[in-house]
Amino acid sequence: MSLVNYIDYCPNNFCFYRLFANCTSLITAPELPATTLTNWCYAYMFVGCTSLITAPELPATTLTNWCYYGLFSGCTSLITAPELPATTLASYCYKETFKDCSNLINGPSSLPATTLASNCYEKMFSTCKKMITNYDLPALTPAY
Numbered sequence: 001m002s003l004v005n006y007i008d009y010c011p012n013n014f015c016f017y018r019l020f021a022n023c024t025s026l027i028t029a030p031e032l033p034a035t036t037l038t039n040w041c042y043a044y045m046f047v048g049c050t051s052l053i054t055a056p057e058l059p060a061t062t063l064t065n066w067c068y069y070g071l072f073s074g075c076t077s078l079i080t081a082p083e084l085p086a087t088t089l090a091s092y093c094y095k096e097t098f099k100d101c102s103n104l105i106n107g108p109s110s111l112p113a114t115t116l117a118s119n120c121y122e123k124m125f126s127t128c129k130k131m132i133t134n135y136d137l138p139a140l141t142p143a144y
């Protein structure tokens with residue numbers, strides 16, 4: 001976050017969009033401490049980082065449209081997903097977040113949101129064939 005001199009929020013839409021895209025030698029991701037997000041702020045940030053083993057914590061509990069869209073997509077060395085504590089979701093917020101993470105075994109321990117937004121979990125674990133985590137979704141208000 002020191003790139004923009006902020007600690008707990010992303011100042012603009014697309015703030016860190018694709019920042020580390022296809023950095024194939026990145027093993028550990030930097031911290032992502034923002035709790036106030038903007039649209040597309042972390043979208044595709046680590047897409048294609050095939051050596052990424054450790055994902056950062058994602059502490060935000062209120063999400064924005066497309067904020068984590070494709071965040072770790074194609075991170076084929078990622079085995080454990082970070083926790084996803086968000087309780088207020090937005091459209092497409094987690095879409096394809098872990099898509100094509102072919103070695104992902106452990107997903108987040110829960111998906112605590114009780115109200116879903118349109119397409120919020122769409123293809124979130126698409127092609128994660130090794131994943132063993134199952135979910136009881138507490139969502140009482142479904143969405144498309």
